Structures are given as structure tokens and as C-alpha cells.
Amino acid sequence: MRRGGRNAALVATAALALGAGGASAQSWRTVTMSRQLSGEGALDVVVKYGAGRLRVRPTDDGALYRMELRYDEELFEPVADYGSGTLRLGIEGLGKRIRVGKDQGEGEMELDLATGIPMDLELDFGAVRADIDLGGLSMTNLHLRTGASDSRLDVSSANPGVMSKAKLEVGAADFSARRLGNLNARQIEVSAGVGEVTLELTGEWRHDASVDVDMGLGSLELVFPEGLGVKLEKKTFLTSLDSEGLIKRGDAYYSPDWDTADRRVTVKVEAAFGSIKVFWVR
């Protein structure tokens, strides 16, 4: 599963190793960390990453985690603490001022997390371009926070565990989340400041759920799969609604098959200054 990535990492590291003498204005450091599974029980996993490019993937090759980092060691230091049922990964700043200039490169973090370990997952990003796939991870809770980021969240396969709550906090961001049904969450909370947010409520819904969206300024796109019973409630101020495929009954909007659908999702949107658009996919 990860062979391609590992080979790429090997080539990259070897290239860096052989070319280590090359001049660079910054002190880039490349670190690869991993830990093998050893009968872990439930874990609290905290991932923090300030700025750069981030990729998170699931893995089932026997590693609890595998992390590849490239960062400016004058400004950051890696974090990989494991113990007392908590795993902390990422980088943290050293408190120095971050330079801005033409030679400012971009840090990178690639993280593989083990499937099969029940985990409360907390992802905390700053100004990051993030590509996150949580498919197959056994999550009991999810808390994702982003700053001014361009983030893509995908749940490519179903969560084998049951998630009590997924909380997504988005700052000024272009944020999209796909296949949220695969989270197997009974409650999903999305809080967004400014930006464009796309929530695809596709995937495998195993039970009824509620999705609460709190938007500041920006556009919200809601994508529903056909066959899912949808109820949309909104409290908005200066916000337009394109409620395609929904029928207004009383104060709420319903999908035509709401009364007969196997799975029902209630979406509550609070928004100011923006737009809400509804799309349907097969």
C-alpha cells in the first residue's frame, strides 16, 4: 500500500543525502520517523502542523505511524511523543520569527496512521495546504482545526469504529470534505469563518445523523447522495439559498423521500453573509 510512497521517500532522502552539501539559504532538515505496532489499545492522537504542505493517509503495514517531515530546523522542531495512551506528532515552532522572502521554501509533512487502532484524532493545522484521507482509520472522535488553509478531507472508506462526534473548525479557508458518511459519526459539527466550504455528505451512512454548520462569511456547498433523506434547517442573515431538490415544509427543507428514506441526515445551517447551494449526486 505504501510501497510507492516509501520508494519515493527513499529516493528523496537519498537524493538529499547525496546532495547535502548544496547551498541553501535555509536549514532544511528531513526527518523520517516511524513506530511499529505493539499491541496498542485505544489512543489519543494529536497532530499539529503550522505551515506548509501536509498529507495524511491510512496504513495497514504494521506501523503505528510513519511520518516524513521536511522543515527549517532554525524555526521548527519535530514532535513525536508516544506514551500514556497519547501519540503527539508534527512540528512546533521554536519561537523565532518566520522569514518571508523569495527563498522561503515550503515545509512538508507526510503522515501515515495505522488502521485498526481505536483513536481519538485531533488534527490542528495553521496555514497549510492539506490533503487528508482518513479512510479506514478506526476513529472514535475527530477534531480538525485549520487556519488559513486550503484543505481537502476525504474519508475514502468507512470507519470501522463508531464515532460519537466529528468536529471540523475551519478558519479562513478553502475547505472541502468528501464522503463524510464514512466517518460513521452520529454528529458532525462544522464551524467555518471565511471562505468556501464544500461538504459532500456521501459515503456509507450506517445510522441517522445530524450535521450542524456554522458559517461566517462565504459560500457553502452541500452535496447529498440520492437516496439519503435530507432535512435542511437554516438560520441565516443575508444569505441566499439554492435549495435544489429540496421541498420547503414549514420552516425546513426536505428531500422528497425524507419520510421513506433508510437513513436520514438533518443539516442545520447558521450563516451570515454568503450563499448556500445544494447539489445532488448519484
Next chain:
Amino acid sequence: MLVELFRMRPRVLAWAPLLALLGVTEASSQQREIVSKQVAVARDEASLRLEFASGDPLEVSLTAGVIRVNGRELGSSTPELEGAWRFLLGQAVALEDGPLARALVEWSPPDELEGEALETASRVDEALERALTVPLLAEAEIGGAPRDEERAVVARLLGRRERLVGLAEALEDLRLRDVRLHVGEEVVVAEDTEVRATVVVVDGNLEVHGEVDGDVVVVGGSVRLHAGGRITGDVRLADARLYRDGGAVEGEVRDVEVGEADLVDSEIRERIRSELRREIRDELRDVRRAPERGTRSFLGPFRSLAQGVAGVLANLLTVLVLGVAGGVLLYFGGKNLEVVAETARRAPARAAAVGLAGTFLALPVWLLGAVALAISIIGIPVVLIWLPLFPVAVVLAAGLGYYAVAHNVGAWIARRRYPYLTWVRVSNPYTLMVGGVLGLMGAFIVANLVEIGGPWLGFLEGLFVTVGVLATVLAVLVGFGAVLITRAGRRPEYYTGIDTFDGDWEDDLGSAAPSTAPGDGPGGGGAADIGSAAGPAGAAKDVEIDTEEET
């Protein structure tokens, strides 16, 4: 006899050489289990850090041309050695556990090395092999252990006084034969191997793939029974754990209770001390970094979000309060306000110039007026009124002027018919007032919305705040000037009384006509008098703020 020996307190263990009777062998080796790996490469660094299942680490670093193993300097590097080491790390990135250990053990110095570089590389090679291999127990090697090794085992055991009590308890009632003692080691009974002995492991882990024909005692560590692994005797565990990965214990498994007083011994105290030291260090570091984190914390955007939202709410509240105050002003002084507004609209440049001059002259006039009054006997009592009332009058004039300009801005917004702002209607002067104030403060609200975006947009936020300040100052200057020109709206300098706003407000008024009551509003005047076109009652009906727009 051994049981009695282990029961004795450490001072009695001065008889330690007797322990040399125990068999200690090291026949062949197997790679240790690696649970954690870290490879770091930078311009002047190439380091490897491993953590073994037993918890102990191995760190080999090449930093600034110096090679160290677990902090101990082995020698200087050369470009050839550094290249070979970096190449090995390049391989290590893609390997885990067994294959990684094998690759590191099999590594050997490059052929082209010579002299000091070769010696250093050989030391690295030796250190890797020593750290990555564990002794394998085999039946064939029972007995005949070198005396140096025996002494070392005894020394290691005596160095662990806190384990001796647990060991004595664990050995209680056990029929000992051919005791094999290992202290601080990883021990493996390989597959297809039979060990006929009592295996004692102190502060180490025992991996059983083959068979132990005897008892097993582990103090401070673990026993892992792999598939096919078998222990024919009992297993005694003191501060240790048994993992069954498919293997079997034919005898009894017993956890040996060690007295609390014994457990809280030097090792535990040392652990607590280390933990406390680490906690205190972390706390101190957090305290030192706290002020810096204030601006660059990962939570920064959410702090900005909260501040921005609070700012928006505060500004909207300000608009509401100012709008209500403007409405009151409109109700009681609509005519004067209209005259001032018309003057500001028709002669904004003149009004601004007068306002600017008035602002600069206000203080001298106030002072000179006070002096002039003070030098006359009649004026002295007037000074007492002049001194407090003049500044109040200036402030009120500025406020009246601001509202007059806000009124004009509201009319401008109404004529533009902006989406979401259609509630601002020319036919309703109260909505004009609120809309105008909203327009003048719009830049501040936008600045708050930008602030929600996070600290990265600080420049843009500052720009909007500047625009807001300029708009406010300009409005006050123009309005103040218009107030001075019209003598607070009592002199209709530019006011014609008809067609006040030359847009299409009549249509608007027409559409709102059923809900308005022209003529006798509190502002007085005729049908074209905006102040009276929609009195408070009419306004109450007509103010319909559409908070949503649906497509």
C-alpha cells in the same frame, strides 16, 4: 541454596562470586526488535535513532563531521565515510524492524576507507552490531561461560538492588536446576531450540520461539510466547508481564507480589524525579514561549475569528445605537437636519473647508471668547456658561453634521438598490439614517470580517480600518462645515425645499404610499419633505429588513 541466597539482603550478596556458578552463555545472536525509528538528514547532519522493545535507545549521529554513538564520540568523519553513512540511512528510511536491523548489522565500512576514517567506521560497525544483536540461548552452549561474563552478570545484578527482593520472592519454592541468569538483556530462545534449565531474566525481556524445559523467572520485564513456543515449567513474574502470541505454558503462571515498601525503591523514586524534572522543564519552556505563542499559536486563527466576530457584533450594535439616536434627532429636528444634509450634499467641498477651518479655530475661539468675556464685568458670569457649553455645542454640531452626511449616504445607498440593502428606502428617512450610518461604518465591519480570516490578513484589515477612520473624519468635517454654514440648519443656504434628492425616490415613495402618511409629520413641511414623508408610525410599518434572500 540459591533461594536462600536471593532472599539475603544486598550486603549478604557480597558472596556474589557464588553466582558465577550460574550458567551464562552467549552462543549466537539475533537482531533485536526495533519499535521506533528516526532518520534525520540535514546539510551537516545525518543521524539515526532507534528504540528497542526493551525501551533503550540507540542513537548514531554524524554532526558537523563528528560521529557519536549514544552521545559518545567515536571519531571524525571523512567525505567517503559520510557518503556511505548517508547512503545507509537512505536505505534505513524504507526499512522497518527486522530488515532494518539486518541492514544495519550487515553494514560494513566501505573498502576505500583507510587510516583514521577506517578505524572510526569500524567502531561504528562494531557499535551497531553490539547494540542490535541479542544472545541466543541454545542447549549446546549450556555451561562453559567465560568468567568475565559471569562477573559482569553478577555486577549487573548487584547494581539492581531494588530487584533482588522481587527475585527472591519469585524464586520461592522453585526447584532450581541449571539456572541461567541474564541481567539487563534481551534473551531469545530460538525456534527449534530446547533449553533445559531454569531461565532467570532480570530487567530484560525473554522471547520464546522454541522450548524452555524448566521454569522461567522474569523480574522487571516481559516474556513473550510466540507461536510454537513452550515452557514446560512454571512462570514467575515480578513486576513483569506475560504475552501469549500462540505459545503455551504447561506449568503455573504466578504474579509475585512485591511489598509496596520495596517497590517504592530507588528506581521508582528516580523515575518520579525524572518525570518531575521533565514536567518542570516543560512548564518552564511553556512559560518562556507563552508570549511568543500568543501571535503564532495554531489556535491563532480562532482567536482572530472570535475577535473578528466580536468586532462585527460590536460595530453592528454601534450602528444600531447611532441609528436610533439619529432617528430621535430626525424626529425632533428633522427640518434642521434636512437643511444641513442638503447643504453638505450640494457643497461638500465648501462644507469640508469650513469644517476643517472650524475645527482648527474652535479651540482659539473658545479661549479668546473666554478671555474676552472675562475682561468685562458683565462677561464674567457668562464665562461660567461659555466654558462648558462651547465644547458641548461643538460636539453637538459635529454630531449633527455626521448624521446629516449619514442621511445623504443612506439616500445614495437607497438609490443604488444594492442587494440585501433594499430595506434602505428614500421614502423612509429612518432607514436612510440607519443605512447611512451602516455605510459610513461599513469599512470597520469589513475590517472585522477580514480579521476573522486570521492574523495573516492584518495588512488588509489595517487598510479597511484606515478607510473607516478617513470616512468618519471626512463625514464629521463636511457635516460640521455644513452645520456652520447653515447655522445648525436654520439658514437654508442651499436648501430649496423641493426635490431634495434628485433620484427616483418618488417611485419608491409611491410604492410605499399606502403605509406612509404624508403631510403632517413631526418634521413639518409639504409632501416633498422627507422628514415628514414617513413619520414614526409610517416608518414603523415600512421598515422591513429582509434578512434573507432566497433563490
